[in-house]
Amino acid sequence: MKKWRMIIDVExxxxxxxxxxxxxxxxxxxxxxxxxxxxxxxxxxxxxIFRKERGKGSLTDVFYLPVPCMHCNNPQCMTKAxxxxxxRRSDGIILIDPEKALGQKELVDACPYGAIYWNDEMxxxxxxxxxxxxxxxxxxAPRCVQACPTGALRAVCVExxxxxxxxxKEGLAPYKPELGTDPNVFxxxxxxxxxxxxxxxxAKRVDGISDCAEGAHVTLIKDGKKIGELITDNYGDFKFxxxxxxxxxxxxxxxxxGFREKTMEVHLTESIYMGDIYL
Numbered sequence: 001m002k003k004w005r006m007i008i009d010v011e012x013x014x015x016x017x018x019x020x021x022x023x024x025x026x027x028x029x030x031x032x033x034x035x036x037x038x039x040x041x042x043x044x045x046x047x048x049i050f051r052k053e054r055g056k057g058s059l060t061d062v063f064y065l066p067v068p069c070m071h072c073n074n075p076q077c078m079t080k081a082x083x084x085x086x087x088r089r090s091d092g093i094i095l096i097d098p099e100k101a102l103g104q105k106e107l108v109d110a111c112p113y114g115a116i117y118w119n120d121e122m123x124x125x126x127x128x129x130x131x132x133x134x135x136x137x138x139x140x141a142p143r144c145v146q147a148c149p150t151g152a153l154r155a156v157c158v159e160x161x162x163x164x165x166x167x168x169k170e171g172l173a174p175y176k177p178e179l180g181t182d183p184n185v186f187x188x189x190x191x192x193x194x195x196x197x198x199x200x201x202x203a204k205r206v207d208g209i210s211d212c213a214e215g216a217h218v219t220l221i222k223d224g225k226k227i228g229e230l231i232t233d234n235y236g237d238f239k240f241x242x243x244x245x246x247x248x249x250x251x252x253x254x255x256x257x258g259f260r261e262k263t264m265e266v267h268l269t270e271s272i273y274m275g276d277i278y279l
Contacts, residue, residue, distance in 0.1 A: 002157045003092030003184060004130055006068065006145070007172060011189040012152035013064040019047050022147035023128070032133040037098050037122055044117040046128040047144050052193045054271035059199040059237065063192040066153065067175065068144065069094065069115040069128035070183035080110040091157065092184050093130045101125055112179045130155075191242045198266055199239035200274035202232050202254055212236035213279055216256040222249070245270050254279065 023046050027039035039046065047068040054061050071094045078086040078094065085101035088094045096116075101107060107125040108116045116127045131142030139146075141155035156166070166172065172186040175194075187193075198220065202213040213236040220228035220240045230238045243250075247268050254262045259279040266272065 001090055002159055003163075004071070004135065004155060004157050005092070005163055006071075006130075006185045007154040007156065007166070007170070007188060008066050008185065009152045009154075009188040010063050010065060010192045012150045013049070013066055014150055014152075015049055015051065015064040016149065017049065018147045018149055019066060019144035019153060020045060020049065022143040023047055026131060026134075026143045027129075032129075035095060035133045036126060036129050037119070037124070039126060040119055040121065044119075044126065046115075046117070046126075048114070050193075054197060055199060055273040057273050057275065058201065059239065059273040061192070065175070065187075065193045066144075067113055067115065068185060069111075069130070070113055070175075070181060070185045071128075071130060073182035073184065074180060076112060076179075076181060077107055077110040077116060081107055089132070091135075093132050093135070095129055095132060096125055096127060098122065098124045098126075112176070112181065195241070196243045196245045196247075196268060196271040197239050197241040198243065198250060198252070198268060198272055198274070199237065200252070200277050202236040202238065202256075202277050202279065204256065204259060204279045210278070213256050216254055216279070219253040219255075221251040221253065222247075243268060 028041050029038045031037045047066055050065040050067060052063050071092055075094055078088060082104060083100045085097050085104055086094060101124050103123055104125060105118055108118050116125050119126050145153040145155045167186060170188055172188055173190045174183050174186055202216050203210050204213045213232055214234045216232040218230045218232060218238045219226055228240050232238050250266045250268055252264045252266060256279055262279055
């Protein structure tokens with residue numbers, strides 16, 4: 001059976017909120033019987049966008065993480081719902097039945113991603129429906145995907161085996177896999193948001209004159225083992241990315257022709273820019 005999946009490229013998201021606005025345009029005050037009542041104008045973000053700033057100074061980057069309902073294969077919300085208030089369709093889309101879910105405010109906290117919202121006026125929980133009403137009308141993607149100007153969001157309807165091939169080919173990963181929800185939303189370049197880097201700018205000083213150390217060889221060592229090598233760019237910059245936050249002690253070794261090797265110890269908690277390192 002083919003199932004709907006969403007692929008989100010963190011590197012392409014620019015926090016323009018076109019996905020959010022398209023969702024509002026489609027669902028605010030628009031009731032789709034059998035799918036969902038109208039979304040309130042305020043308070044609900046059926047696709048939330050989280051922000052992560054890493055580093056500091058001249059080596060700072062910012063990435064954004066759009067988080068809709070994950071339409072999980074093992075949904076915690078459905079497990080905790082009473083009276084069959086939440087159902088999963090054969091195509092993987094998960095919907096909340098507004099009549100059966102009436103008064104079940106606890107379902108808001110049942111989602112570990114924070115993707116379920118409470119409608120005070122209607123006394124019901126609500127969330128992203130993957131625009132199931134449009135999908136049933138032969139649309140090829142929900143409104144958020146349609147509206148994304150950078151192609152950061154993509155929808156596919158494929159068999160499990162084909163999706164596994166896409167995961168392997170594009171290096172996709174789920175957000176917070178430790179939750180065990182088996183989501184149908186996967187991310188490309190997720191490390192940009194969830195992992196850390198060690199970066200610095202290397203300079204050489206000769207006769208009191210400083211200049212960028214282009215072409216210096218930098219080695220990253222942990223627990224006595226070499227885990228990465230880079231060459232500084234024309235500004236003398238290097239950046240080891242994809243490291244685990246709070247991963248402890250590292251050693252940086254820098255070698256350049258005509259200069260003595262320089263080593264430095266770094267304790268990594270979150271992304272760090274070590275500033276200027278002079279040879």
